[in-house]
Amino acid sequence: MITQEKNPKFWVISDTHLIAKDLHDNGQAFAQMQKTSQGKDLYYQEEALSNFVKMANEKKPAAIVVCGDVTFNGERISAQKFAKIFSKLTDTKLLVLPGNHDIYDGWAREFKNNKQYYTGQISPTFWRDIFKTSYAGDVSEDAGSLAYSVQFNPDYLFICLDSNYYSNEESSTAPATAGKIGQDQLSWLKEQLEWGQQQNLKSILFMHHNLYAHNKLVNKNYVVDDTAKLRQLCKQYDVRLVFSGHIHAQHIMPPQNNIPTTEIVTSSFCTTDQGYGVIEVSPNELNYQRCSFDMTPYLSDREKKNWTLTHFRSYLKNLQLGALATELVQSELKKDPQGLDLVREMGHIFGGISYNFFIGQNHISYEQIDHLHASPAYQKLINDYPRHAAYLNSLYDTSQHSNLKVIIKY
DSSP: OOOOOSSOEEEEEBOOOBOOGGGBOSOHHHHHHHHTSTTOOOSSHHHHHHHHHHHHHHHOOSEEEEESOOBSSOBHHHHHHHHHHHTTOSSOEEEEEOOTTTSSOTTOEEEETTEEEEOOBOOHHHHHHHTHHHHTTOSEEOTTSSOEEEEEETTEEEEEOOOBOOOSSOOSSOOOOOBOOOHHHHHHHHHHHHHHHHTTOEEEEEOSSBSSOSSSSSOTTTBOTTHHHHHHHHHHTTOOEEEEOSSOSOEEEOOOTTOOOEEEEOOBTTSTTOEEEEEEEETTEEEEEEEEOOOGGGOOTTGGGOHHHHTHHHHHHHHHHHHHHHHHHHHHHHHOTTOHHHHHHHHHHHHHHHHHHHTTOOBOOHHHHHHHHHSHHHHHHHHHOHHHHHHHHHHOBOSSOOSSEEEEEO
8 A cells, every 4th residue: 555644645647758868969860859759858858857756755745657658769768767767756656657659669769969779678577677666565467468556545546557559579660559458458457446346445547548539530549449348347346537648638538428437638748838637635535636847946056057947838838839830830931931920820829729728728718719710810721721620629628627627526
């Protein structure tokens, strides 16, 4: 059992995508990788995570759960660096589960000058060894995957699933985006849920891929392939809460179609505003609140001399907005080099709406939508790129539903 407290807190982060500094020299090849990393920060995650640990040692959550994609592309050295950073936790248990980029990822690389080189990948055996403290004291481990369960406190059981496809040996191909629990792991999961029920424990599931589709248009390869079977177990054993990642967006889905489960997806820690979840636990209730990490108070004197680190949220936001809008803006300027102001506004609209979805602040009124749709930049955007209209509409939320906080009652 992690803690005997009846009212502890735990935190959730996801998709840290750490690449260790030992794997690059800040050279041309790495700079190019940063440019094509879809808004991820690759330069400063060691500093960001180290300062996050400082905050954890100050605030002392009972546990931190990481919902996969710990590494950028499955570099063994990156996983070892992550474990070393979090080994400095003093009163907090680290629980890590793998994402689709972590195990036998054929994209694992190191970067020197203008070249990329293969680097050591992470096998399931290496994973268990690197994160042995996560598995220490567990209730059960699934023999056929990297899933495990651990009792959190006298009232809750945490079940960390392995939802990833990966090969049985080192790979030379891209990581699979899709995920699946698989029949053997589902059988193990059922045993855990049954045991938890017998012990009067409420089970919470954690996985990398999603239980529900969190965007009506963009959901292929994000929802686990065997979600129907997983949902049935959630219904049978009254699982009220699932945490996941993978889509890099902050989103909360309430119970669906007679399934009692709320799913909370945590945005990527290496993008947007470094979101993380804080969950306050009591015997019959969980209170979830999304927070945004500000590492400024935890910077060392040396780090305070780095402008990027002292303005890190702005840096991350600009990275993400640039990644979202660059292709569109460049394409438009080739057509009309003189239309810079209008093209900038198009990029601002596309990037801004997408960014708000990723940070879970995508609420908009019908009046705001009408005003947006009437603007010349929006009209040009959807005329030149008709498919963007449906995509942008899928990102709005006109309801009162919150993606930042929720209370789960038992």
